[in-house]
Amino acid sequence: MKSNPTLTFYNQNAQHFSDSTLQVDMSALYREFLPNIPANGHILDAGCGSARDAAYFKQQGFCVSAFDASEELAALASQHLQQTVEVKTFQQLDSVNQYHGIWCCASLLHVPKDELPAVFINLQNALKPDGVLYVSFKYGTSERFDNGREFTDLDEDGLNDLIHACPKLSLIKHWQSADQRPGREHEIWLNALIKAASDK
Incomplete structure (x- = not known):
């Protein structure tokens, strides 16, 4: 994300946003x-x-990497996770065959719609079979x-x-859920689990 209002928002409100989501x-x-x-x-x-979720995954014994486009959030997340959180955008993700799982919780929604297809290809490439x-x-x-x-x-x-535009991705399931934050229960989320093809 270039200089844009979303990034400015998170850099200016990093502490409040972090505090409001950690629990x-x-x-x-x-x-x-x-x-x-x-x-x-x-x-x-x-x-x-x-890094709320990354920290939980780490506690469960998984190897965890994390990034965020906001420098201020990445700094706070690095403290919480007790390891370096990279400052990077989805558009800059260039890993290949590296991750057993990628967790994009309420983060892809800030990618412009016309850039999502290329971002999904980046995610596909970063996943292991x-x-x-x-x-x-x-x-x-x-x-909006x-x-x-x-x-x-x-x-x-x-x-x-x-998903159909990504040759190696297929949908496992999708479902709707209500927002878990107090006072936001009326907000509906679309969730999905997507699998990369095996290496056969």
Whole structure:
């Protein structure tokens, strides 16, 4: 993300954002994702924010890498995770065949819609064969500006279009869920688990 309002928002509000997300209960999503990852497997928390999820994965014995586009958030996340969180965007992700799992929780939704296909190819390339990708978007079909940030909303059709454009990715399942933050329960999320093809 170049100089843009979303990045400015997170750099200016990093501490508040981190504090407001660290205690959110994500256990239902962990139960969907983690059984797909081998013991001690390597998980990338992509767009990690506070590193809440990366820290949990690390506690469970997984090898964890993390990045965030916001320098301020990455600095806070590095402290929380007790390892370096890279400052990087999805567009800059150039790993190949590296991760058993990639976790994109409420992070891809800030990628402009016309850049999502290339980003999904980057994610596909970064996964090992049989690797699993988790993504979540606010449910809808619009690109919008809200509370100082740019959002790309996605529904099942939009998600399927992205997956079908990636030759090695296939959908395991998708489902809707309510926001877990107090007062945000009316916000609906689209979640999906996506698998990379085996190396056969």
